[in-house]
Amino acid sequence: MCNDYRLEVDIASIAEDFEDLKIKIKMPEGKPNVPAREDIKMTDMAPIVRSVEGERSTGELVNRRWSWPGTKGKPVYNFRSEGREFTSHRCLILADGFYEFTDPADPKQKRLDKWLFTMADHRWFCIAGIWRESPLGEAFTMLTMDAGPDVAPYHHRQIIPLTRDQWVDWLDPTVPAGQVLRWLPQGTLPVSHVYGTPPAQGALL
Template sequence: MCNNYRLEVDLASIADYLGELDVAVAVPEGMPNVPAREDIRIGDTAPIVRSVEGARGAGELVNRRWSWPGAGGKPVYNFRSEGREFTSHRCLILADGFYEFTAPVEPGQKRKTKWLFTLRDHPWFCIAGIWRSSADGEAFTMLTTAPGEDIAPYHRRQIIPLPRERWIDWLDTRVPAREVLQVLPKGSLPATRVYPPPSAQGSLL
């Protein structure tokens, strides 16, 4: 499951685009000062748009920690979505890519192979998440489901990038989660091998 993702797109342009989709984004703590980041890892602070309870088309752009402490202190950075409704504390996790890791593919390679997934038809996207308060403060986690055709060759689970028309629905906690949390069609999430660098860009498993 995803333990590493990327966000290099300017937040102001993201907020403007969300406004064009009728999502009114407030910044109650001021616009987060977030540099472009190739690698966001578990425990890092990153921007999310969290739902405003009882309001449709409204969200709050804030910086929060990725993962909260779970049983035994292990970080909860991914959370299974099946059979749950998530009637509060939903959020959109802003990203322009996410990574998965597989067994080494090159002879003599010691580290796992790293793959970058991006959205085919847009420079950034939103991942379905939830947030909560914890002993370490407010934090978020990514929701997961059974993999679609793009992710299945790489992992037995996947996070849930949402189509643009579903962003406003995910922020509206009155919309049933099962209507929103679906995988994207085949071909939506092309993969590029990041490590080791491929001899030809876009090489797949």
């Protein structure tokens, strides 16, 4: 399950893309300082756009902690979406890629193979998330579902990337979650091998 993602696109470009989509972005805490990062990991601070109550096409861009402490102290960085409506505290998690890890193709290789998923036709995208108060302050987590066609060869579960026409609906908690949280068509999430020993052609399929 995803515990590492990437954001190398600058906030100014992201804000322009939201403006082009007629989504108003507020920055109540000022413009977030978001350096380009190849790896964002749980407990890191990262930018999200959270919904604004009563304003369908508006979001607040803030920096928040990825994961909150669970009941046993482990970080809650992923959260199952099945059977839940999420009628408040929705957010969009800004990313331009996310990673999954698999057992190495070479049994002599100690570390896992690392794979990068991106969004076809777009430089960056949003991942469906929620946020909440925690003992460590406000924090967010990524929603998950059974893996769709692009991710299934690598993991049985996946986070939920959203296409641009889904962003407004996810920011609007009156829109049923089931209308937004769904698999994307095969080929939407191209994957590339980051490190490890590349498997034989078709070995994961």
